[in-house]
Amino acid sequence: MTTRREQTSNESRELILNAAAELFAEKGYRQTTFHDVAHRSGISRGSIPWHFGSKEGLLLAVLERSVAGLRDGLAAVPAPGAGSGEPGFEPFERGVGAMFALPTTKLFVTLLVEALEPGSPIRDRYIEIHDTLREHCRRWLERLPLPPGLSAEPLAVALIGAGIGIHQQWLLAPDRVNAPEALATLRTLVAGLLPPAHD
Known part of the structure; x- marks a missing residue:
């Protein structure tokens, strides 16, 4: 007790x-x-x-909790379903697109520079974060009818890179970059790759 x-x-x-x-x-x-x-x-x-x-211990504790929250947040995203509206777009919108709406995204992007420093105490944590994001993205993409010439693994790398890059640009110049609009454009581009769904 x-x-x-x-x-x-x-x-x-x-x-x-x-x-x-x-x-x-x-x-x-x-x-x-x-x-x-x-x-x-x-x-x-x-x-x-x-x-x-120490301050480093605080940083590691923050990241530890954030990684756990990331996993929980991704696990809570509903599986692709028939749904309504644009069926081909819906799985990406509800799944992969939801990753960049997580509260921890800004924290992860801001601390990325720290993780890139030689001997950084959070480097391994960042490798784990990126592994988690890519794996989640890849699993979702594998459920979608990707066109010939595209495979889930490299597409997941590209999408995660694009999402992180959008956030980095927004953090550097929030008055010049509309992050929600850019992320919506990214989702629309991916939706355009998918063949129309048939009932």
């Missing part, structure tokens, strides 16, 4: 993780300080190293 003290500790930990995830997504890892996290979370600055040991 969880004691009140343990419950309070768990609640504090979640508040810190939520605040850190928001700040890492907004400012990046290097620009975020313990003071920022304490201010955003309402938890004392000294509690952060007590829970996570």
Whole structure:
């Protein structure tokens, strides 16, 4: 049975993780300080190293939780069905397109530069994130009637790359890039590759 003290500790930990995830997504890892996290979370600055040991430990904990959330979010996407409207477009819209609506997408894209640094502590986590995204995308594409000359594996790599690239452009220049419009265009382009569905 969880004691009140343990419950309070768990609640504090979640508040810190939520605040850190928001700040890492907004400012990046290097620009975020313990003071920022304490201010955003309402938890004392000294509690952060007590829970996570170091800033790097906090970063790894944020990513660990985000990867788990990513898997849960992708698992919750409904399987392709007949549906209504444009049947050939529906599976992509409901499946692959949903990946880039996940709350963690901005965080993953913002921290990508950190993951590319030599010796980065989150490099392996990012490999795992990309593996998860590509695998999910590939499984969805394999259920669709792709035209001759296209196969699911390289198309999944291209789509994930396009989605990440759109988000990177938007983060760099949000006043010049309309991310929702660009992602909708990407979905429409993929839908155009699919042959018309027949009842």
